[in-house]
Amino acid sequence: METLTHTRIVMRQQCPMKEHLHYVERLRPLEIQWPLTVGSVWHTAIEALAKGASEDEAVQAGLAALDWIRPADEEEQYKLDLERARIEVMIRFAARRFRPRKFIAVEKEFLLPIINPATGRKSRKFALGGKVDAIAEDEDGRLWVVENKTTGTSIGQFRETYGLNNQLTLYAYAVSRMLERPVAGIIVRAVVKSRAEPKKKGGEIVESWDEYKARLLAAYEAEPDKYLAEDTVERTPEQLAQFEAELWLETQERLWQTKTGVIRHNTANCSLYGGCPFRPLCLGVEGARESMYRVSQTAHDELSEAV
Numbered sequence: 001m002e003t004l005t006h007t008r009i010v011m012r013q014q015c016p017m018k019e020h021l022h023y024v025e026r027l028r029p030l031e032i033q034w035p036l037t038v039g040s041v042w043h044t045a046i047e048a049l050a051k052g053a054s055e056d057e058a059v060q061a062g063l064a065a066l067d068w069i070r071p072a073d074e075e076e077q078y079k080l081d082l083e084r085a086r087i088e089v090m091i092r093f094a095a096r097r098f099r100p101r102k103f104i105a106v107e108k109e110f111l112l113p114i115i116n117p118a119t120g121r122k123s124r125k126f127a128l129g130g131k132v133d134a135i136a137e138d139e140d141g142r143l144w145v146v147e148n149k150t151t152g153t154s155i156g157q158f159r160e161t162y163g164l165n166n167q168l169t170l171y172a173y174a175v176s177r178m179l180e181r182p183v184a185g186i187i188v189r190a191v192v193k194s195r196a197e198p199k200k201k202g203g204e205i206v207e208s209w210d211e212y213k214a215r216l217l218a219a220y221e222a223e224p225d226k227y228l229a230e231d232t233v234e235r236t237p238e239q240l241a242q243f244e245a246e247l248w249l250e251t252q253e254r255l256w257q258t259k260t261g262v263i264r265h266n267t268a269n270c271s272l273y274g275g276c277p278f279r280p281l282c283l284g285v286e287g288a289r290e291s292m293y294r295v296s297q298t299a300h301d302e303l304s305e306a307v
Ligand code: SF4
Pocket: 014, 015, 016, 017, 018, 019, 021, 265, 266, 267, 269, 270, 276, 277, 278, 279, 282
């Protein structure tokens, strides 16, 4: 049985070969993937907060996820210090501003049969898997999926993504199936990632990391609505039914791909999102596979082995 997650489905939409290299061959670039690394710090820290950790404990838990990085040069050391400072400020800001919730589950994994809506038959080849950041219950006893995000865009631009965000639809669908209860919607909690850097004069940094963090936190606190969102997003039964139908279609497309033995290269994607990490492989660079990638033990690094 193969597990389809939101990330896996999206990666195949981007490029079927990219998805094959990541999930079937399990290749991971040796180069640091900063967005993934920062995302892991953020989720670790917010999970700690949801489980009752103090602000300092959450910062400590989150930043520990960067301890494995050994900067290769001064430039990488600066990048690491900058990311550490920025994410620490974001965690402290979230700890002070996110509304307290009654969480009934934190970092909850799911693994569900994929169903053909026309016949009710389960897929024998694929299952739907994933992990939601949390599930909360409100004062009226309604269930909400909680998603904690960081965004490099403005809060206004970020909110524009809610309507067509398939991850939110998938989580609402999966949690209601898993708990066999309707879900009222998704609570999206997001903090904007600042692009500000320490002050420089004549190319030299003239601000300590502590001064920089204090300045950044003060900027966040001065305009919280500019840097933080905590919104409810709903999905109609029709949207969930459409999602279920498309999920089944996804399984059929994959079966067809396997049958043909052909994996498409979507070359329109190669240069997007900072460039595909598998370009050297698709370009046929000699020795790239051995020198630039490792093979992961797991197909889904974010999930437990059971999933
Ligand atoms: S380099 Fe391009 S074709 Fe190759 S896997 Fe990446 S996106 Fe696909």
